[in-house]
Amino acid sequence: MIPDPETGAILFMSEGDVFRADYDGSNPRRLTQGGGVQSIELNPDGTLSVIRNGTLNVMRHRAPQAPVENVAFRADWTRDVRKERRAAFQQFWREFNRGFYDANFHGRDWVALRKKYERYLPSVGHRAEFATILNEMVGELESSHSEVGAAGGGPRSQSSAHLGFLVDYTYDGPGIKVRAVPERTPGWYAKSKLNPGDVVMTINGKDVRPDEALYRDVLNEQVGRELNLKVRGTDGTVREVKYRAPSGGEMSAIAFNTRLENRRRYVEQKSGGKLTYAHIAGMSGGELERFNQQVWQRMPGKKGLIIDVRNNGGGNTSDQIIDILERRPNAYYQLRDEAPILGPGQAPNVPMVVMHAETSYSNAEMYPSAMKARGLAKLVGKPTPGYVIYTGGFTLVDGTSARMPGTGTFRLDGSPLENMGQVPDFDVDITPEQYMAGIDPQLDKAIEVLMRDVK
Structure with missing residues (x-):
């Protein structure tokens, strides 16, 4: 809430917009529409600086209709990565120094560990190396749930599709031999049926074998896309089978659920x-x-x-x-x-x-x-x-992510579940x-x- 010394009016934010009211709160008037206002500040010339949806604007709130003008600006800054990493290192050490659940640090000297690993900072050349140093340092505490992740950025990782069936690796080609087709996988359904012993000769027109090239040249970045398989059956006939390429995660989930159902049936039967x-x-x-x-x-x-x-x-x-x-x-x-x-x-x-x-x-x-x-x-x-402890997360000034155990878990006899x-x-x-x-x-x-x- 900001008072206007010239008019006695009050300027304030509500519901994401700027309002103006008389000094006693009466006659409120909405000066902006649509929300998005994050902060306001009264300028010496009587105008109002308004940050809205991440942009800077100036409002002449005393004028009729309270017109708003966008302020274009440019700010250059120099990033000293080495100083930033040193600041992040110090921040990480301080967070654990005041927040780690065991004040004795599992019998380790936390001050000595800081000195031991701080000397490696001048040699760090990449954010992943910095995360490794922090992981090594906190690893000496022998505590679970204390992982450090490198700051984001870099190229997007690639993914390969799963074939949608299990491979018989005793067969070296040509083609890929089907060992098994788990329930609810693409080749299990009638319209895209595959049978154990079938040999997949080509996928999307490319000859295939059970080798590295299959995932690099044929299945890479194909998750969710249609696979066109040329299949030779056990009777020698050739047919075409089409289905959407599943991810490795989808196949793992199907296999996992199938295994659980088989266990239930086994228990009840036995x-x-x-x-x-x-x-x-x-x-x-x-x-x-x-x-x-x-x-x-x-x-x-x-x-x-x-x-x-x-x-x-x-x-x-x-x-x-x-x-x-x-x-x-x-x-x-x-x-x-x-x-x-x-x-x-x-x-x-x-x-x-x-x-x-x-x-x-x-x-x-x-x-x-x-x-x-x-x-x-x-x-x-x-x-x-x-690995039994309650943990929380925080982010360092350079974007590195970290977890810190803040609460220990103990049995009623006093023995810890952590490391026991x-x-x-x-x-x-x-x-x-x-x-x-x-x-x-x-x-x-x-x-x-x-x-x-x-x-």
Whole structure:
């Protein structure tokens, strides 16, 4: 709010526009329309400087209609990159010095580390090298969630499309042999059907082999575009198949979901229908909702539940999931000619096993730890890595991004989860050969353990 000393009026911003009112707030008048005003300042000559949508304007607010003129200007400046990086280094060190969750810095001398790495600054020639120095320095604290990312800029990265099927790499050509076509991939549908044993001879008119040139010359920058495949079937006939090229991420998601569905079927079949299986891919709101849908669609009639948090990057919903799983029935509801329904709803009240491994991170490590502490489940798998801490992010003056652990996480006995991951009750290995063959001894152990508790 700015008073006009000549007229006694008041100038102020509201709803993204400039207003003028009498000294007592009466008779307000909107001087601009459409919003976008970011700041105003009264000039010595009585005009009003207005920054609107990033541009500088001058308003003669005392004149009728309060005309506005754009101010064109040019400002040159010299950027000293070395001084900027030194300032960014000092900023990074200060942020950790006053904000890192452990005042003892995990037993390291933070002042000495500053001196150790500051001497490398004159040798830095690129923003990526600067980020590497900061990563090396903070890495000496041996704390997770403290990554440093180089400032943005540079050429755009390229991406290659996925073939849309799995390749038989024992076949060296000519062409590319189809090993398998997972469900819901492009070659799975009737109009674009591919079969194991088919050989793709050309893609978009280019001869292909399972080599580097396939991704460099044929699939590069083709995500979302149509692929035209010339295919020789196992009977020797040649046909044309067309479909939209999927990304690697799309294919990974399809393969992942197919694997989870196969695990559920396996658990239910091997347990004679007594158990079911649910996977939590991340400790996020969306995954929490998905977990609820999985469990309450599959739980009716089941006597045990396996919850899998392997391949889970973490998040913050562990406590919410446990709140649900701790519910116990206190009543039941009876409809005429229907089976009784226990209440409250979504109260499993059955034995449970939680599966975790080296690929369970952060909040996905807190979850099995809490389930064990609350006596809700037995644990099967491998020890988690111990990347458990709450973190926040900040940006340095040169655009470098950084994360800093600000809150530690501890068990009730005082032991930290950071660098001391959760150990399972039943430690079970999976060999690379077993994984590639689709054999999951950890899941078999979870079924075995849970079946002992099922009545």
